[in-house]
Amino acid sequence: MQNIYTVAQVNYYIKNMFTQDYMLQSIMVKGEVSNCKYHSSGHIYFTLKDAKGTIACVMFASNSRSLTFRMTEGQQVVVSGSVDVYERDGKYQLYARAVQLDGAGALYEKYERLKRELEERGMFAAQYKQPIPRYISRLGVVTAATGAAVRDIINIAGRRNPYVQIILYPAIVQGEAATASIVNGIRAMERMHVDTIIVGRGGGSIEDLWAFNEEAVAQAIFDCPVPIISAVGHETDTTIADFVADLRAPTPSAAAELAVYDVEQLQDKLMEYAYTMQHQCRRVIRQYRQELEQYRVRLRYLSPLNMIRTKRTQALSMEERLQNLMENRLQNSRHRLALYIEQMRGLSPLDKLNQGYAYVADEQGKTLVSIDQAAVGDTVTVYVKDGRLQAQVIDKSCKEDRYLQICTSESGEESAYEQQ
DSSP states (O other): OOOOOOHHHHHHHHHHHHHHOHHHHSEEEEEEEEEEEEOTTSOEEEEEEOSSOEEEEEEOHHHHTTOSSOOOTTOEEEEEEEEEEETTTTEEEEEEEEEEEOTHHHHHHHHHHHHHHHHHTTTTOGGGOOOOOSSOSEEEEEEOSSSHHHHHHHHHHHHHOTTSEEEEEEOOOSSTTHHHHHHHHHHHHHHTTOSEEEEEEOOOOTTTTGGGGSHHHHHHHHHOSSOEEEEESSTTOOOHHHHHSSEEOSSHHHHHHHHSOOHHHHHHHHHHHHHHHHHHHHHHHHHHHHHHHHHHHHHHHHSHHHHHHHHHHHHHHHHHHHHHHHHHHHHHHHHHHHHHHHHHHHHOHHHHHHTTOOEEEOTTSOBOOSGGGOOTTOEEEEEETTEEEEEEOOOOOOTTSSOOEEEESSSSSOEEEOOO
């Protein structure tokens, strides 16, 4: 009768077969990582595949702590461990004890490790970056003597400024001798006292560009007192040299544009500066002339001669004003005097004399206005228009008498009658 086994017995038997196979207990498997999952317990579950098959893998937390990188989809790795059966599910899987990046992946891990180390040492710090000179006369280039990179640099630099001298150090940029060659090239350019150095090459794989990821090259760039522009590979390629250099250019052509100033643009700027300077000079001169004219006017106004002239003008004005005031005052006074004269003339006895009247004064010169002031026989003086008469009172009568007889002594026996 044929034996019948349980599922657990079969799985246990197969597990024993795997355990007894020495090769499966210590095996290295190469493949691509997929379905990678980090469990909260620290275990890592992933699948290793190639073009023809897949195998499930697990790496326990005790082993995953030794990983120097984080596993991600698509990485090419080499897994060291053992192949065994998980009895419960009846599936075999690879129990990983160690995982290493394969080929380019290993180089990338080395690149990341050196990058972190140099960054911690401060070689990427911005305070150590030197400014690239704006106008240079000597450009040093450390790259391969043949290839597109050096041709692009020469063509673009010559087109932008044909007066810049380009000094090429034909360095080895790939292979085992590349690191030492690049370092020697940097030091040679430093001894030749160039203004700026371009270090770079054309594009390639990470293996082709690896010389620019070496610590010796990074140290040489960091120690160089001459500003260095790194131009390695294409725009998407990034090397350690790019981080250490004073300026990173995406391509060698871009490095030439950054290092060499466009002479035509410089000439245009110089013409613009010349125009601006002339305009500013004219504006400043015009401003100074205006200020000078203001000072001249102020000086002329404040000068002693002008002060004398001004005071003289003021004196003349005041003199004219005073004269006008005096003339007005005199005219007013003359007018008032004329009025007073007319008034006095109307009241003056002399004016009455001119009209045929006379007045009589006694011997003391007192005017006689009444017959009571004179007695018969008194001598009186009669004042007329053109002189005076001496007369003696021979008679007097009141107002009722019609005539008064006066006897004069100077003209003999002459009688005058005054009609009352």
